Amino acid sequence: MIPVIALIGRPNVGKSTLFNRLTRKKDALVANLHGLTRDRKYGRAKISGCDCICIDTSGIENNTNSLSIAMLTQSRIAIAEATEILFIVDARAGLLPEDIIIAKYLRLSKKIVFLVANKITGLDIEASLVEFWSLGFGRPYPIDASHGYGVLNLMELVLSPWITPVTNKPLGVPYHQVTKKNLAQIPTKFITHQPQNYSKKLTQREQTECLDQIDVAIKIAIVGQPNVGKSTLTNCILGKDRVVVCDVPGTTRDSVYIAMERDSRQYILIDTAGVRPRRKIKEAIEKFSVIQTLKSIENAHLVMLVLDAKKTISDQDMSLLSFILNSGRSLIIILNKSDGLARSERNKIKQMIDSRIGFINYVHIHFISALYGNGIEDVFTSITEAYDCATRRIHTSQLTRIMHQATQEHQPPLIRTRRIKLKYAHAGGHHPLLIVIHGNQVKSTPDCYKRYLVNYFRQSLNLRGIALRLQFKEGNNPYINKSNILSS
Template sequence: MKPTIALVGRPNVGKSTLFNRLTRSRDALVADQPGLTRDRHYGHGRVGSKPYLVVDTGGFEPVVDEGILFEMAKQTLQAVDEADAIVFLVDGRTGITPQDKIIANRLRQAKQPVFLAVNKAEGVSHAMATAEFHELALGEPYAISASHGDGVREMVEMVLEFFPDAEEEDKTHHPKFAIIGRPNVGKSTLVNAILGEERVIAFDQAGTTRDSIYIDFEREGRKYTIIDTAGVRRRGKVNETIEKFSVIKTMKAIEDANVAVLVLDAQLDISEQDATIAGFALEAGRALVVAVNKWEDLELQQKDTIKRDILRKLGFLDFAKFHYISALEGRGVGDLFKSIDAAYKAAMSKLPTPKLTRILQVATERQQPPRAGTVRPKLRYAHQGGMNPPIIVIHGNALDRVPESYTRYLEGMFRKAFHLQGTPLRVQYKSSDNPFEVEATGGKPGLMRHKGLK
């Protein structure tokens, strides 16, 4: 399970800059203006030797009791409570402020390990940059520069030392699926409907993610594990309607599942939050099934409008199977399992190299990749590079020039040939390092070919 690292500090100390560096993205807005980040941003850490999740919080003003700054402070405190480790960022140029001392007092009460990072320390000796921050009594301060990258990787490695290496792929060989979605869309009702089916045997097992429940059960002789992300239910409280939603818990559940079941509310507009949660599943490479809930009371015209709205806003989930259900009445719930089984099978598929290469050859004969200047990319052979999601690695020449549109064409060919319904598919390219294979003369065949392939 990936640990979660929360970035905490008063406004304008460089949290968003550090977030962007850790995620190697530009997802968080950065400007020389305090209070720019108001909501939490979530991403996958890509700096360091172990995988992790990172949360960028808004500027923490602990002394306010109303207004937007108060709401930002509440968001930050929730992120602190849910994180596995906390990086407290301070400004090495400004020095210690009264707010820093108040935040430090609050963080000393946290159960999670806290790491003090002194930012904007470029051009200054580490001893001089960190000297006064020992006063905060949060352990050894680390001098870093989020904007230049100085000391960032070393600090991250120190944080990650507290956590074990990522566990190997689950070898239980049965579908593990997570029920995900925004609040009040019917996730609790759907979990209850699933566990209330006939021929179901269920028992609770505490998960490694705080407040998530892993429930093993059998349905029609097949084993499943459902991950309930609501975080408030036990078997004795299965009818509670209030559930606490957390993006962190959802992300962790997605990471630990083979299949994600995204629950939408048919009686509400498809929101940005729905698309964001779906995006988490897609980025994690998880197979996906979509359950459009509360379908029972809608008129025919409303149903047509909702389907068009879903197609427009969630078009990037065209690989997933959509089900229109009523969790409250149990309608359509049984059909979900057919799609969960199919998505799991597709995600864990083994793709033989000979068949992959034949499909690649058929695809290129039917439509060659477009030229890039005087060079046409040459696709030679393909093999499987991983599963959950399936990864197809294509070898050849000048493959860095294959356009995105052609990659989507190849994905469609592979998906159709192997019946990969319900799972994302990733195509990766690996160009030859042999200079004799480089197509430098208008796409003519190279001097050498992979053994056994022409």
């Protein structure tokens, strides 16, 4: 069993900083801002050879507004899932009434709790820890998450039931020096990891078979402007209140990765922060939220662009759409809040969208209601189709045949009195689907003919919802050097 460590505390005590320190990533946003984290975030950490799962939670505060209640629910779920809890307090701010309230709730949970005093650098440690003894969790453990002070010792103590020694340290025999002669002198409990033979290399066929056996989870990024229903859609797909939903625009600040399974397929939903026009972004933290959203698009296999069906498609939506297309991700357009719209109104909305984005007629458009769950099944049908198209293995002979059919119907143009010659084509990669075309003078192919080839490949292969790119390569002319010699 992998231990699960939940980071609990009031806002702005350094939970996200410690989370990033443990996971050795920068997935959680960190800033000197009250209540920055709102959704619980999961990450994998490895301490002294022991794997564990860390949960970063929102700060628990004594407020009665809807957003604070939703954040408190997220922390309660994390406490219920955790094996052990790190109760983090601020050594600089001292003991506050919110800490006492959280301590009472943690005692009712009957979980193993470690009291951690963060931000200890520059303070008198013993004097700073005195008042935290009254919380009733024993001696507080001083750390500084931003500098890493005391973090390793703390985690080794927390994970001590799961950490086992590898070698017999009293005998002074390192693991790599264990031989048949001294093996009998070493207790077997100190040799938990058996040596493996790394000399044998896998053949190309064995490597391909291993890759085929890996069940790759489909990463789906849900993006759009603030308050269009991205978090509501995430909860609707999951069938539970996984992320915080509130009427306040900009509720989601982090990009939250959530694993799920549907129809025997693995998915990872990425709920992202809303992207507003640059002129309306005033807070610095919102800039980092937008950066995380753009990174989530690049990390995803497929992007669901969520629009408000009752509003016209804006310039900001077009800007976000342009970034998705340039990143080469598969795309599905979601028109949310479409409940109550008549068929005639939907047709008008679709005509308006087609007038603005008619150049991407290969993308599926779905009218849904994330609040009531209407149309979700059709969305997953399009997701499966787009992912299968993006990962389809296409033989070189098939691509070459389609390319020759395209050149027969419409020949390549002349370049300096010589016609471009396309010899053969083969697949070059996925996400986006890349087709490499070899020939003579192919690098001089005009953009209009490139678009013709892209559309011809897309129609012939029946590719829906995915990006398709062409790469042109031409061989070196073997007579260039000879011509230079003759001319000299």
